[in-house]
Amino acid sequence: MQVQKKSLSWYLTPIALAIAVLLPLLAGMRYFILNVVIIMLIFILFSSAWNFLAYSGQASLGHAAFFGIGGYVSTLIARATGFSPFATILAGGCVAAGIGLLLGLTCVRLKEWFLAMVTFGFAVILQVVIASPLAATTGGWDGIGSPRLLPIEIPGYMLYEYYVILAVTVLSIVCIHLILRSRAGLAFAAIRENEVEAQAAGINPVSWKLLAFTVSSFLTGVAGALMVHHITFISPEIFHAETSFWPIIYSIFGGLGTISGPVIGTVILTVIWEVLKGFGLTYERFIVIGLLLIIVVIFLPRGLVSLPEVLRERFARRKG
Amino acid sequence: MALEFDILLQVLFWGLYAGCIYILLATGLNLIFGVMKIVNFAHGELLMLGAYITATVFALSGLNPYAIILLTMIVLGLIGIVIERLCFRPILGTGKLNEIFLSLGLIYVFQNGVALIWGDERQVLNSPYQTVTVPVGAIQLPLDYIIIIIFTVLILCGLYLLLRKTDLGRAIRATSQNRKGAMIVGIDVERMDMICFGIGSGLAAAAGTLWVVSGQVFNPYIGSIPAIKAFSIIILGGLGSIPGAIVGGLLYGIAENGAAYFLGGIWKDSISFLILIIVLIFRPTGLFGESRE
Numbered sequence: 001m002q003v004q005k006k007s008l009s010w011y012l013t014p015i016a017l018a019i020a021v022l023l024p025l026l027a028g029m030r031y032f033i034l035n036v037v038i039i040m041l042i043f044i045l046f047s048s049a050w051n052f053l054a055y056s057g058q059a060s061l062g063h064a065a066f067f068g069i070g071g072y073v074s075t076l077i078a079r080a081t082g083f084s085p086f087a088t089i090l091a092g093g094c095v096a097a098g099i100g101l102l103l104g105l106t107c108v109r110l111k112e113w114f115l116a117m118v119t120f121g122f123a124v125i126l127q128v129v130i131a132s133p134l135a136a137t138t139g140g141w142d143g144i145g146s147p148r149l150l151p152i153e154i155p156g157y158m159l160y161e162y163y164v165i166l167a168v169t170v171l172s173i174v175c176i177h178l179i180l181r182s183r184a185g186l187a188f189a190a191i192r193e194n195e196v197e198a199q200a201a202g203i204n205p206v207s208w209k210l211l212a213f214t215v216s217s218f219l220t221g222v223a224g225a226l227m228v229h230h231i232t233f234i235s236p237e238i239f240h241a242e243t244s245f246w247p248i249i250y251s252i253f254g255g256l257g258t259i260s261g262p263v264i265g266t267v268i269l270t271v272i273w274e275v276l277k278g279f280g281l282t283y284e285r286f287i288v289i290g291l292l293l294i295i296v297v298i299f300l301p302r303g304l305v306s307l308p309e310v311l312r313e314r315f316a317r318r319k320g
Numbered sequence: 321m322a323l324e325f326d327i328l329l330q331v332l333f334w335g336l337y338a339g340c341i342y343i344l345l346a347t348g349l350n351l352i353f354g355v356m357k358i359v360n361f362a363h364g365e366l367l368m369l370g371a372y373i374t375a376t377v378f379a380l381s382g383l384n385p386y387a388i389i390l391l392t393m394i395v396l397g398l399i400g401i402v403i404e405r406l407c408f409r410p411i412l413g414t415g416k417l418n419e420i421f422l423s424l425g426l427i428y429v430f431q432n433g434v435a436l437i438w439g440d441e442r443q444v445l446n447s448p449y450q451t452v453t454v455p456v457g458a459i460q461l462p463l464d465y466i467i468i469i470i471f472t473v474l475i476l477c478g479l480y481l482l483l484r485k486t487d488l489g490r491a492i493r494a495t496s497q498n499r500k501g502a503m504i505v506g507i508d509v510e511r512m513d514m515i516c517f518g519i520g521s522g523l524a525a526a527a528g529t530l531w532v533v534s535g536q537v538f539n540p541y542i543g544s545i546p547a548i549k550a551f552s553i554i555i556l557g558g559l560g561s562i563p564g565a566i567v568g569g570l571l572y573g574i575a576e577n578g579a580a581y582f583l584g585g586i587w588k589d590s591i592s593f594l595i596l597i598i599v600l601i602f603r604p605t606g607l608f609g610e611s612r613e
Contacts, residue, residue: 121590
């Protein structure tokens with residue numbers, strides 16, 4: 001079973017990559033499709049970052065905070081200094097990582113619901129701080145414009161933007177994969193399953209949890225900065241709870257704690273979302289997503305990636 | 321000086337009124353948490369649904385809105401039982417965070433279901449006592465707020481009697497103290513889950529009725545923030561402790577209204593989370609919570 005599963009992802013990964021690379025050529029230069037796919041890529045990165053933190057047993061309900069921090073820092077630096085967004089995106093990620101480390105410090109002793117509440121509350125507080133006391137720099141509720149990743153004068157800039165974001169996303173997922181395959185991944189899993197036993201085995205939960213928090217908020221900050229430079233606008237609305245919920249929904253739907261889960265979840269739900277939008281549905285879209293989430297949590301707790309395995313098991317049981 | 325005292329009194333009173341909504345939500349969540357050890361983050365959606373049902377019945381029948389509270393509580397209690405049976409019972413005892421993810425789904429379904437039926441514009445219900453105020457000292461207190469506080473006290477007293485003086489209450493308390501032990505002595509714990517979820521949903525519905533009756537605007541999205549605050553109240557007060565929920569609810573109500581008055585309305589929501597984070601930094605299990613692990 002293990003071998004078969006491995007070989008499946010072994011074949012699927014290059015195919016998925018090839019599709020991602022060739023997609024703009026297939027879809028042509030249609031702005032609409034490229035735009036949807038770019039946002040999808042950013043959310044794949046965002047969901048993977050959230051999922052990375054969840055892998056260490058810390059489920060955040062306020063990742064919008066880091067998404068927004070990345071966006072604001074990158075935008076403000078780019079506007080003030082005129083640097084290319086390519087450089088400021090990293091700054092956005094780094095500041096998000098620093099704040100993530102601080103929030104992580106307050107959260108190391110907290111578990112489950114407590115952690116969820118603190119992270120959620122952090123995003124709420126941050127929204128107010130950005131919108132009100134810092135309004136002079138951040139533009140308050142009205143928000144501010146953000147420079148494009150690539151100047152609009154370049155012919156086919158959307159295409160380049162797509163490839164840049166694809167490269168960042170793929171690189172990040174490879175990094176996550178390498179970290180989770182190393183000793184760190186084992187330590188995360190051990191802490192997630194039983195913190196006391198992990199400690200007994202000589203793992204220091206605090207430093208590993210902080211590492212997970214820092215890396216996750218860095219990647220989230222980068223995703224946020226990419227998003228903001230793509231849509232060329234940022235306002236405190238970015239800290240809305242919904243921004244925190246999407247990566248969770250995508251990850252749960254695809255498969256919590258797996259590399260491919262957030263990717264598959266984001267792609268499938270985005271397609272469903274856009275198709276429903278095509279039918280002119282508004283509220284119904286949310287109802288469908290909500291029902292799908294409930295069904296997956298109840299009947300497929302390990303997400304869509306476990307579907308082949310579950311079906312195979314069920315089939316085998318029926319046969320035997 | 322006298323003026324400042326009056327303002328303080330006013331803020332306190334508003335806080336008491338706002339606290340009532342939180343207390344009802346937090347008590348319901350706590351009751352459910354006690355027996356099932358799960359949290360329904362979509363609890364606020366029940367408040368919202370209660371608000372819409374009250375408003376609809378009021379518009380159709382023209383009854384005194386306070387008379388509708390019982391009906392709303394029963395309807396929502398039944399809806400709560402359905403939710404428990406269909407959604408929460410299957411995931412009982414699985415991953416510790418599954419109920420959060422499940423609740424996210426429920427939030428989307430409820431908010432948009434209501435938006436689909438009633439539209440998502442902001443609405444207001446006009447209470448018959450809208451303009452009546454009661455003078456207390458130098459300040460004028462709206463009669464609606466006083467009625468709401470009385471209703472909350474009555475509901476809490478009813479709950480207290482139910483939990484303390486009846487066989488059902490004893491069974492609920494036994495289940496929340498020791499689920500396995502309760503099973504051994506012959507208590508149908510799944511029935512207790514169902515009943516507690518129903519009662520908890522009913523309390524949320526009562527909060528919803530009081531919300532609309534007091535003239536607060538409502539739309540399909542009003543529920544999430546109060547519910548999350550109610551949950552942070554029970555974390556603050558200790559999971560499963562109903563007195564903790566009452567103290568925490570009052571504290572939040574007063575702190576919020578104080579912050580809104582002294583710092584500006586925008587701080588209303590964040591002050592409660594600020595309190596929560598500061599408390600949890602120093603006491604990771606809440607004010608009255610004991611560490612079990």
